Amino acid sequence: MPRPLILVTNDDGMFAPGIKALVEVCKELGEVVVVAPNSPQSGQGHAITITEPLRLHKVDVFEGIEAYECSGTPVDCVKLAKNVLFKDRQIDICVSGINHGSNASINIIYSGTMSAAMEASLEGIDSIGFSLLDFSFEADFKPAQHYAKLLIKSVLENKLQKCKLLSVNIPKLPLEEIKGFKVCKQGNGTWVEDFKVSTDPRGEKYYWLSGEFIPNEGETNTDLSALKDGYISIVPSWHDLTKVDALESLKYLENGG
């Protein structure tokens, strides 16, 4: 049996410790190809590049691993991998990350890591986005690697059936304190934002986004509650934004509002 083809990508760029950690895990599970942005792309959401050309360059970053840097967004990376590099060969799984910082709750919407994984899922590829709740460059990825390996192996063996995309967040805890996986819903919370206002050397005013994420209190069985309880959250996710329970209540609009 041929080894499965594993596409690794991220949004922090080729030199982030998180992608190195993920490549190390995947090397033990299959044939790895990396396609990642040539610059950090945090917060890029599902952005794609349509008004300018994209570049794709082979690089030698991970020992013995085929790797390409791409001039575009995380989603562009996946599109190029699927439609240029592997036009004629099936990608068995796409893994994205390991992101430095949480993508739980509404943060999935802003996340380049998760958007790359979602793009692969739209192409019919089983996909997992991994995020570690630790922004530090010196973050310890070992516990995340242990569980990422378990999960990727399981998905390669069992395939994802009712859902092509898993959003995985890993608490910042030592291995022995992590209680395992919890399959759960996306939690709710709010960003309380506060733009830092300042003046540049030319005397022009500027604004710099800053803020604090406030989780909703009292929710259970969500990624936020699972992480708080010491679990790794797995949220089965997809691209359908319909708020189904609101369909009926809006029918009055069909009569002209």
Add this chain to the structure above:
Amino acid sequence: MPRPLILVTNDDGMFAPGIKALVEVCKELGEVVVVAPNSPQSGQGHAITITEPLRLHKVDVFEGIEAYECSGTPVDCVKLAKNVLFKDRQIDICVSGINHGSNASINIIYSGTMSAAMEASLEGIDSIGFSLLDFSFEADFKPAQHYAKLLIKSVLENKLQKCKLLSVNIPKLPLEEIKGFKVCKQGNGTWVEDFKVSTDPRGEKYYWLSGEFIPNEGETNTDLSALKDGYISIVPSWHDLTKVDALESLKYLENGG
């Protein structure tokens, strides 16, 4: 009673005919403030700017209307409007568009127009994203304006209850051929992509995204089917990507996969 405060934004930038069409409609319904990107931002999805400062400049583009151009993404525009310009005043509704081109089906994911509206909905503001199925700069926005006015007026009067975000797509048809509004789900389809490969003047290879959207056949009560039948589609939308019906089937992962 004070006139409602209407925030207008888009992803095509301040000089797109679509935003002018939307401003004309909103002027008749309330006090209008425009905050839009200073360059076209199609396909920016839910991108935000976190690694560099943002600029916000007052501009005189629409007669008698307060307007600001922003150096960032559509989502940045909404964040700045909410947290800088209107920190102490309630925005009654945010309308985004009118986009040049469809945001039906999975295109909502890539859309800067819809991401701007979603950002406002996350801030608790009733929001509507409008898209016209016509890419032309000379597109006729009159039928879209007629229906946008009906809908914005209704939402201002009734408020959105179970859902803060409406994704509205308008077929490219003369007014008399549009059959009205249809409240429906997000449809399914696939982008069949084909990167144009070429070589730049320096001899370097580049890739340019191109492709065709193929709607799934046989779906009913979706935005795609409504548009095909001559209706304006209204999809109640939100930020929760959980694929709820897959939760149970993935429980086995909690036992280590």
